[in-house]
Amino acid sequence: MALTVRFHEHGGPEVLRLDDVDPGRPGPGEVLVRVDAIGINRAEALFRAGQYIEPVKQFPALLGTEAAGVVEALGPRVGGLEPGQAVSVVPAFSQNDYGVYAERAVVPARALLPRPQDVDAVSGAAVWMPYLTAYGAMAEVTGLRPGDVAVVTAASSGVGLAALHTAARLGATPVAVTRTPAKADRLRAEGAAEVVVSAEQDVARRVLELTGGRGAAAVFDAVAGPGVIDLARAVAPGGTLLLWGAQSGRPTPYPGFELGMPALNVRTYTVHETTRDPDRLRRAAAYVASGLRDGAFRAVVDRLFPLTEVAVAHRYLDSGERFGKVVVTVRH
Structure with a gap:
């Protein structure tokens, strides 16, 4: 048996329960992982609240797609992994099928990446989803190039x-x-060339000033909602407004017609475009691993919570106070 976080109805963090559940044996293409740390993401809070892009199919529901741990057992037709191996779980599956908020969890082998010896469990649970998301959007989708300006909200x-x-x-x-x-x-210390404070500045106007009136090659927006019309003004001709989140929770208009039909590319993106495509995942994982080796990339962890305080961790996530990742640790 394993302590497993489930929710039996939609709602706030208070609906999260710790249930004693048999994780089961791994089937074909699956692996049983002893979970040591769990990366907490907005997608899980939205899934819990019934606001995610994918609805919950049945209750009680599982939660979580990002973790680090150790392989305990392999199902049939799983190669390249072995019991005792340190791994990270990346978001490559539906939470209707698997969930890693648990002491032990069965996950698909395709969602596992070997964890380097110098990457501990907390970092291994915090580093992959953010960088796989960023690499896939920036390098694979928008083709961001040297000399381009990239605007990042949230x-x-x-x-x-x-x-x-x-x-x-x-x-x-x-x-x-x-x-x-x-x-x-803190954002400047993390490498931002410029910081625009949206409560005090007109974002589009400031970006246009910074770029000599041309605009940014790409704007990566996690907020969405009515603000996309103003953000679109900050995009250079032929550039891309990429929506990878909807934190506003409000309807998102298409900005092109209101702005006079400029040469504007608008698209949505989720990390699954990268993690569910074997070739893209291979390239992204290699790129992120090289960034970890040369020090360009690292896990930025805000706070740690024990598994028994997962509801508190979600409450902190919902508060918007964090700087970086929230991670839940598991003691065995």
């Missing part, structure tokens, strides 16, 4: 910080957007 989130680091490593100029000035200095 820049103090785990994905936002990874995006700043990734843009810099690709040779682009990262511009961070944050709601208040409280995090501005």
